Amino acid sequence: MxxxxxxxxxxxxxxxxxxxxxxxxxxxxxxxxxxxxxxxxxxxxxxxxxxxxxxxxxxxxxxxxxxxxxxxxxxxxxxxxxxxxxxxxxxxxxxxxxxxxxxLPRRSAMMRKAAGPSVHEQIIGANIDTLFVVCALNDDFNLRKIERYLIAAWDSGASPVVLLTKADLCDEVEARIAAVEASAPGVPVHAVSALQGQGIEQLVGYLTPGGTIAVTGSSGVGKSTLLNSLAGGDRMRVQGIRESDARGRHTTTHRELFPIPGGAVMMDTPGMRELALWEAEDGLQEAFADIEALAADCRFRDCRHEGESGCAVRQAADEGALDAKRLASYRKTSRELAHLARKENSASKRQQKTASKRAAAPRSRGPVAWEE
Known part of the structure; x- marks a missing residue:
């Protein structure tokens, strides 16, 4: 301008x-x-x-x-x-x-349930090719949180990559990389320190000319510092974290797209305390592909992997071949998505009634504004 x-x-x-x-x-x-x-x-x-x-x-x-x-x-x-x-x-x-x-028709769209009690989707970003899921290696490190982001990433149609930031502040980097790899089968995992320039060279291959890369994660995980490093300058404002709990304040307050040297396009998103999933059944299957593969050997097709006889998933957990916490996360997320589907179905029926009334009403009623 x-x-x-x-x-x-x-x-x-x-x-x-x-x-x-x-x-x-x-x-x-x-x-x-x-x-x-x-x-x-x-x-x-x-x-x-x-x-x-x-x-x-x-x-x-x-x-x-x-x-x-x-x-x-x-x-x-x-x-x-x-x-x-x-x-x-x-x-x-x-x-x-x-x-x-x-x-225009989207190639991909990362979505979540909008905040609040109402049942509505919110699009975090559209037409994303690669999604950097960022998690810090300090006290905020959380495998279950990474799993949720990966569910949304797989469901979006973008290719996820896990970036473990603040590697300079962690004494057990390799162990945590291994833990993430076990919880994210087939997903590339990189440990980086943007402040120290450590591991940034591993990310160059994802920054293809014309490609759109989105960066998402919780507040305080170092997204803005990482973006500044990739953009080659202090483009994003950076705030510190509270040392008491390793939590950060929101630096980015809106979603924004900008080109970076080399021809790629970056998308920054506000940090999220919690990612409420939206219609992510396909993403659940991708993110928990190991459990889905085990489930194929269950005796019953509708096995919930609770206490059913002949459950291959439960057997793998009992034998230590499957992390019990990962199985618990899978069950919890499955219940969450089923509950959301029921709520959405009820909301859809109400919306269809409203749409029918609106279609029958005179056009002069004016536009409908959807609040964020």
Whole structure:
């Protein structure tokens, strides 16, 4: 944005501007086959502030909001744009703003249940290729928390990578790497120290030109320091942690997408105290692939791995071949997802009633706004 004119910057190469943020032949094909009105152009959502967005379009950065028709037609929060989405927008002549009319089909989307008692999904990020799941090696180290993030990662369609930060503050790095590898079959695990520059070279292979890498984890795990190291500068504001409990304060307050040297695009996300899963049955199966493989040998197809006769999973745990804590985590998460599915089914029925009434009502009722 040109601060002197408050107008979008003049592009020297329009397509190169979008390519910097991940535009590819895939998205070119998507837009060519997507039905659209004349005058709409592609853009990517690079930041979100409640119902306001910042996008990168052919003529540079603009602020944006969805059209009234988009709001009216949206059936759920998941229909709204999220950081990382490719959208079709109408630039407003003479202004640094645009109106979002459509979201192109997503290649991946990391989701969680929105905070609060209501049953709604919240998209953490869209069109992510690689997801860095970050956990500190200090007192905040928690295998069960890593498992939850991996469930969401696998369910999103992105490829997860576990990064164990603050390796310089841990005396048992190798043992903890081994523990994570046992709880994350097939997932790459790296120990790093961004402050010391330790292990950062292991991550270069993931930073492919045009690829989108998201970084997620709890507060205080060193995400901002890691991002600054990968971006080659002090881009993200960093806050300290409380030494009493190794907990950090939220440094990032919103999701944001930005290019880094080498051609990759990074997505930062606010730290989360707790990750409430959303429709993650597929992710559960991937994250606990070892238990799913054992379950194939259970006597009963609907075995819950509690006390049923002929349970291969229970037998493996009794014999020490399967960590009892990991099995307990699997059971707890399975119950959680089943409970959420029941609540969602009830909420869906109520929503269908509301949608039917809205469809029968005059159009003049106006758009529906979905709160974060």
């Amino acid at each position: 040109n601060p002197n004119t408050n107008q979008p910057n003049d592009p020297t190469n329009a397509r190169q501007t979008l390519k910097t943020y991940g535009w590819s032949a895939h998205w070119q094909h998507q837009i060519e086959s997507f039905p659209r009105e004349a005058g709409l152009v592609p853009a990517r959502v690079i930041a979100q502030y409640s119902h306001q967005y910042r996008i990168i379009a052919e003529d540079g950065e603009r602020s944006a909001e969805v059209s009234g028709k988009f709001q009216y037609d949206a059936a759920s929060r998941g229909d709204f744009p999220a950081v990382g989405d490719w959208v079709l927008v109408q630039p407003l002549a003479g202004e640094a703003r645009a109106i979002i009319h459509a979201v």
